[in-house]
Each structure stands twice: as structure tokens, then as C-alpha cells.
Amino acid sequence: MAKKKIVVLTGAGMSAESGLKTFRDANGLWEGHDVMQVASPEGFANDPELVLEFYNQRRRQLLEVAPNKGHHDLAAMETDFDVHIITQNVDNLHEQAGSSKVLHLHGELLKVRSTENENDIRYWEKDLIVGDVDQNGHQLRPHIVWFGEMVPQLDNAIAITKKAEVLLIIGTSMQVYPAASLIHYVRMGTPIYFIDPKSKVGASDFPNLQIISKTASEGVSEVIRMLQKT
Numbered sequence: 268m269a270k271k272k273i274v275v276l277t278g279a280g281m282s283a284e285s286g287l288k289t290f291r292d293a294n295g296l297w298e299g300h301d302v303m304q305v306a307s308p309e310g311f312a313n314d315p316e317l318v319l320e321f322y323n324q325r326r327r328q329l330l331e332v333a334p335n336k337g338h339h340d341l342a343a344m345e346t347d348f349d350v351h352i353i354t355q356n357v358d359n360l361h362e363q364a365g366s367s368k369v370l371h372l373h374g375e376l377l378k379v380r381s382t383e384n385e386n387d388i389r390y391w392e393k394d395l396i397v398g399d400v401d402q403n404g405h406q407l408r409p410h411i412v413w414f415g416e417m418v419p420q421l422d423n424a425i426a427i428t429k430k431a432e433v434l435l436i437i438g439t440s441m442q443v444y445p446a447a448s449l450i451h452y453v454r455m456g457t458p459i460y461f462i463d464p465k466s467k468v469g470a471s472d473f474p475n476l477q478i479i480s481k482t483a484s485e486g487v488s489e490v491i492r493m494l495q496k497t
């Protein structure tokens with residue numbers, strides 16, 4: 268019998284318990300930085316050192332942290348379910364925990380690419396600085412979707428979401444589009460579980476939406492218990 272297809276949309280809150288800052292919580296990443304200065308093509312053109320250092324700091328921190336219980340529980344779900352993770356996060360903690368189907372909507376912190384050829388992508392763990400260039404001498408940049416840039420994986424994400432039998436949304440404020448629009452692509456009647464300790468989504472917005480006001484670690488195991496009863 269085919270395993271039930273669970274689609275999981277995750278955001279920065281998924282990695283909060285691993286010690287990575289979210290963006291819009293108090294003392295979040297965007298509190299200390301001007302988004303357009305550190306996460307936009309204009310910002311990169313204007314001050315590449317500032318932008319590269321912003322991502323170097325996050326990359327260094329990523330290499331120091333580990334997946335949390337929520338990441339591990341999602342990976343363990345693959346025993347009983349067909350789990351597809353669609354993440355807004357650029358960390359690789361879902362992969363480290365063992366999830367096998369992870370789609371990154373906003374890019375990956377441990378990859379860089381040529382500013383000239385977007386298909387020239389390399390795995391990269393060390394700092395990236397001005398002067399790190401591709402074989403034709405073009406500067407390398409973080410393989411991250413900056414504000415104002417296209418989300419290349421969006422069509423794939425929509426196709427996956429349309430096939431969901433259950434949608435889990437974990438640790439996202441649902442303020443950034445097009446990622447936040449994915450909730451509208453599930454078929455009518457698909458159960459939606461929304462895990463966030465400070466969720467602001469109105470339950471009335473979606474009849475099949477159940478809010479679990481808990482952290483990712485506590486919320487995922489609660490949803491697994493619920494799903495095992497269905």
C-alpha cells in the first residue's frame with residue numbers, strides 16, 4: 268500500500284532550537300541588518316564585502332550547529348510516510364537529520380555560484396570573499412535567492428504541494444511570497460497542521476487547519492501521534 272504523502276513547509280523556526288536565529292523574532296536576523304543591504308542583488312552590487320561577510324557569518328555558524336529533535340522526527344517519519352520537505356531555510360539541517368527529499372526554495376548556504384553562469388554551482392564551506400572567482404574570472408556569490416530574485420524551484424514546490432495528502436507547516440511567519448502562497452495549492456479538504464509557538468495565522472482562514480502552538484520539536488511528535496491514529 269502506498270505511503271501517505273506528507274508535504275512539510277518549513278521556515279526559520281524549524282532551526283531555532285538548533286541555535287540559528289530566525290528573521291522576524293525579537294533579536295532576529297533582520298533586526299540587526301537592512302535586508303536590502305545584505306540580501307538583495309542591489310546590496311551585493313553596492314557592497315559585495317558586506318554581503319559576503321553576512322553570509323560568511325551564517326555559514327560559519329551553520330558548521331557549528333546540529334539538527335534538533337524536530338528535524339530528526341521529520342526524517343524518521345519517512346519510515347511510515349512519503350515525506351517531501353519544502354524549506355525556506357538555507358541551512359542543511361534537514362539533510363543532516365536524514366530527510367531524503369528536501370527542496371530549498373531560497374537556496375543553500377553551503378553552495379556558491381558564478382555571477383556569470385547560474386548553472387555553475389559549487390559546494391562551499393569556507394568563507395567566500397571578493398576575488399573568489401569562477402574559471403572565467405567571474406566573482407562567485409552565495410547560492411541564495413535574494414529579495415527581488417526569482418524562486419526557480421517554485422513550480423516544483425507547487426507540483427509537490429498539489430499532491431499532498433497532509434500539509435505540515437512548521438516555523439514560518441508566512442510573510443514572504445511566493446513561499447507563503449503554497450498553502451493555497453493543497454486540494455480542498457487536505458488537513459493542514461500549523462506548528463508555531465507564536466502562530467499568527469487565523470484558524471478561520473482555512474477550515475482544515477489545526478494550529479499547534481508548540482515548538483518544532485514538541486509539535487512534530489504531536490502531529491506524528493495524530494497521524495498514526497488516522
Ligand code: APR
Pocket residue numbers: 277278279280281283284289290291292295355356373437438439440441442443462463464465466481482483484
Ligand atoms: N519552533 C517553531 N517555530 C518557531 C520557533 C520554534 N522553536 N521559534 C520561532 N518560531 C516561529 C516564529 O514564531 C515565526 O512565526 O518561526 C517563525 C519564523 O518566522 P520568520 O523569522 O519570518 O522566518 P521565515 O518565515 O522562515 O522567513 C521566510 O524570509 O527573510 C526571508 O528568505 C528569508 O526564508 C526567509 C523568509
